[in-house]
Amino acid sequence: MKFLKIFLLFILSTTSLFSSVVLLEKIELKKGELRLQFNRSYDKKKIRHFALIKPYREVFDIKNTRLANRQVGKNLKSSHCRSLRVSQYKKNVVRVVIETDKSYACTPYRPLFSHKYYHIPLPKFTARKIQKQVKKPYKKLKKKAKKQKKKKAYLTSSAAASATRYHKNELIVIDAGHGGYDTGAIAAGKREKDLVLQIAKKLEKQLKRRGYSVYMTRKRDRFLKLPQRTRIADKKDAKVFISIHANSVPKRKRNKVHGVETFFLQTTRDAKSQRIAARENRAVLKGAGSKLSKQVIIDSVLNGPKIVQSNKLAIDVQRGMMTNLRSHYRGVKDGGVRSAPFWVLVGASRPSILVEVGYISNPKERKRLFTAKYQELIAKGIAGGINRYLTNRKKEIDF
């Protein structure tokens, strides 16, 4: 009964929030967090959190809120961030922007017993500090590694055990690009459709090892229409949709252009992204089956919240691949996270990304791409990124 009363009070207090504006009274830096203090309990659903890139920014739009006075959020500085900005973005929207040198896992929360507060963790280290760690004498690192080995073995086995318990109901759809008569890019007799299927199969194993359920849009060399690929993801109610591709450029550029890129759906003015999208979209544009204009479909999904989530997923996956590849290979180029209007991602109603694992037109990268070791590193990187994204997402929802 007591609980019921508290529950009713809670509902009353949250519904009253919709009627009047909340004041943001104070923002301070404490224990590596940005701590926001409101004049009363606020509705955390009114806070929209998303990331922007180039430069990397964590952005919070706090709706139904006003700054209590002009001094709130002024002169905030942290050595871990490029800048911290707070502004009355719109009449009733306060915007907080954290700009950093690179992306980081930012999981804000409302402390359990003080509902007037909202805590946003800042990155834990600066780019400079990481470099210092790498420069440590090799011998010392080796010693440390030996010590940690035993610990690690224990950790991974327990992590694997908990993984199988928790992720069974989380389905990941892996889409190996092209297939059948659609070979994708070809260079020196090597075909994109074969490469991406090999990597997709390795990714399937990696995700299953982490306890996830996996569905493959194709397991062999067959043709699938692009809309069919995401429809499967919707039908199966997947958590994440990931399409795997390899890139290619014309002959005169083949020695120069290489690297790993991850895309999420969005219209773009970036000429390079447009070119890549045009190439990957060819299979759909050829078929006159779809009468809907491209722009209409893109617009219909553009405004969905999935873009923010897809952007986050893309950042985690790109980082996972780069970390793994660079730990074993020199000169792997980070092509970064970009947006492009890919047809295969249109209509996907869940976080969806497209990975270009490398350029098969580049002789050096092609050689690497067709080795089991390189493929394994890519697969592990993608799986790690997906796992990281989903874990952070859960924290976001639960807090």
Ligand SMILES: [Zn+2]
């Ligand atoms: Zn492709």
